[in-house]
Amino acid sequence: MSAPERIPPRSGLTGPADDPAGPAAPADDSAVCELLAEGELTVRGRIREASNAVLYCSVELDGRSGTCIYKPVAGERPLWDFPDGTLAQREVAAYELSRATGWDLVPPTVLRDGPYGEGMCQLWIEADPAVELLALVEGEEPGPGWKAIGFAEVGGGGTALLVHADDPRLRRLAVLDAVMNNADRKGGHLLPTVDGKLYAIDHGVTFNAEDKLRTLLWGWSAEPLTDEALGVLRRISEDLAEGGSLAARLAELIIADELEALRDRVAALISTGRHPEPSGQWPAIPWPPV
Numbered sequence: 001m002s003a004p005e006r007i008p009p010r011s012g013l014t015g016p017a018d019d020p021a022g023p024a025a026p027a028d029d030s031a032v033c034e035l036l037a038e039g040e041l042t043v044r045g046r047i048r049e050a051s052n053a054v055l056y057c058s059v060e061l062d063g064r065s066g067t068c069i070y071k072p073v074a075g076e077r078p079l080w081d082f083p084d085g086t087l088a089q090r091e092v093a094a095y096e097l098s099r100a101t102g103w104d105l106v107p108p109t110v111l112r113d114g115p116y117g118e119g120m121c122q123l124w125i126e127a128d129p130a131v132e133l134l135a136l137v138e139g140e141e142p143g144p145g146w147k148a149i150g151f152a153e154v155g156g157g158g159t160a161l162l163v164h165a166d167d168p169r170l171r172r173l174a175v176l177d178a179v180m181n182n183a184d185r186k187g188g189h190l191l192p193t194v195d196g197k198l199y200a201i202d203h204g205v206t207f208n209a210e211d212k213l214r215t216l217l218w219g220w221s222a223e224p225l226t227d228e229a230l231g232v233l234r235r236i237s238e239d240l241a242e243g244g245s246l247a248a249r250l251a252e253l254i255i256a257d258e259l260e261a262l263r264d265r266v267a268a269l270i271s272t273g274r275h276p277e278p279s280g281q282w283p284a285i286p287w288p289p290v
Helices: 029-038 087-101 168-180 227-240 245-250 256-272
Strands: 040-046 055-061 064-072 109-114 117-123 134-137 146-153 159-165 190-192 198-200
Touching: 029 055, 029 064, 029 109, 029 117, 040 064, 064 087, 087 109, 087 117, 087 168, 087 227, 087 245, 134 146, 168 190, 168 198, 168 227, 168 256, 227 245, 227 256, 245 256
Parallel strands: none
Antiparallel strands: 040 055, 055 064, 064 117, 109 117, 134 159, 146 159, 190 198
């Protein structure tokens, strides 16, 4: 697959300042999804550090314009534990699940045809690089406002404690990741914005029927879920039942065994009332972590 060589600057995961289209700001999801699904896509560059083909695009429709990420199915690398050609659908399933929670942690995402065939198209989110959600600290305990993840090797053969912010937005995301069985929640997938919102991206390896949860957000492991989270999970459980609108939508994107496993994960979280712990059967933290 060929693509233009220019790469949009990714410092702080922000959009390129020299793009005449400019980054689109999140707005009403239905309007944004219409723009993403029906607008004319123009490839502006390629994100080279991504493991699959990730194209930075502008999109225009009826005088409206924005910027987005387009991941064509044809550019997906085969994985031993996920069916070929399904990562784009899983990205959309993650968005649909996020919308159903009411937390809106995943940017608007659609399936559509594009310059390189069918793929996922997602609104580009411009992140605020000044917001710190991860850190390496000295000592064996996190300070106030932080949660411990584990020890990491640093220069000179030493170690430091890797921590994430004790942030309610991250805590919601930890619940969402547990529900969708996210196998790759890295620090670089977290996009805090200047208006105080948090978005999360890269959900191609989700919804597997087997336990594959790998995440940096273990800080609440085994702690009781918040009342808010339990209320959301109970509502999601109803919508995932046979005949529910969320179940019907996800059935178009993931297979029956994966949908049933999703129901089981929600039921287990409601039953225990606690954040999950690492299973010990699968590496708990993705590599590289950021």
